[in-house]
Amino acid sequence: MANEVNAIKSKVDRDKMKRALHGRDRLLFVVGVSLGLRISDLLPLKVGDLRGQDTLYIAEKKTGKRRPIKLNATVRKEVAKLDGEDDEYLFRSKRSHHKPIDRVQAYRILNAAAERAGIAGKIGGIGTHTLRKTHGWMLYENGTDITRIMRILKHSSERETLKYIGIEQQELDEAVEAIEV
Numbered sequence: 001m002a003n004e005v006n007a008i009k010s011k012v013d014r015d016k017m018k019r020a021l022h023g024r025d026r027l028l029f030v031v032g033v034s035l036g037l038r039i040s041d042l043l044p045l046k047v048g049d050l051r052g053q054d055t056l057y058i059a060e061k062k063t064g065k066r067r068p069i070k071l072n073a074t075v076r077k078e079v080a081k082l083d084g085e086d087d088e089y090l091f092r093s094k095r096s097h098h099k100p101i102d103r104v105q106a107y108r109i110l111n112a113a114a115e116r117a118g119i120a121g122k123i124g125g126i127g128t129h130t131l132r133k134t135h136g137w138m139l140y141e142n143g144t145d146i147t148r149i150m151r152i153l154k155h156s157s158e159r160e161t162l163k164y165i166g167i168e169q170q171e172l173d174e175a176v177e178a179i180e181v
Contacts, residue, residue: 005124005125005126005127005128005129005130005133006124006125006130006133007123007136007165007166008119008123008130008134008137009134009141009166013117013119013122016118016119017114017119018030020117021109024090024091024092027078027091028101030074030075031045031050031075031078031079031090032131032135033135033138034071034074034075034135035056035075036069036131036132036139036152036153037058037131037132038061038062039106039131041058041061041062042091042131043089043102044089045089045090045091045100046087046088046089047079047084047085047086047088048085050071050075050090051080051086053076054076055068055069055070056068056069056071060154063154091106093105106128107128110127110130111126111127114126132153133164133165133166136165137165139152140167146162149161149165
């Protein structure tokens with residue numbers, strides 16, 4: 001599929017992405033991967049939605065449902081560094097300071113960073129959805145049960161979640177090969 005984007009599975013590659021980004025753009029990557037929100041829910045966030053908070057309460061655009069999202073230490077630390085006012089957009093446009101960047105600009109930011117980091121061709125497609133897929137992958141990598149990841153991502157089946165985060169047959173085969181009785 002030509003438009004398919006992938007998770008950034010390697011910690012080394014995620015670190016390369018962070019080093020290739022600065023300021024607002026680095027924050028976009030870190031918060032995007034940490035929270036696992038759809039880009040339509042991520043970009044309109046304001047500084048005050050996160051600053052001093054332990055939990056983000058958001059009404060998801062796609063589902064219309066309000067849900068709490070625990071803010072991890074990484075997000076709390078990054079947001080604590082911000083100088084902006086609470087009513088400013090977290091990912092403020094440089095052209096219009098009263099608006100957030102749009103999804104096209106977010107896409108360009110992530111793609112340019114992947115090129116600078118030298119990982120663009122390595123992982124396949126990169127896009128705004130890469131942030132959410134990487135979030136799911138990191139949950140999986142940390143040992144989170146697939147049914148919990150499914151619920152976090154609001155998927156209807158485990159199969160959908162496995163495909164979404166990029167669990168491939170080779171990885172399943174390696175897991176079985178690792179079993180010694």
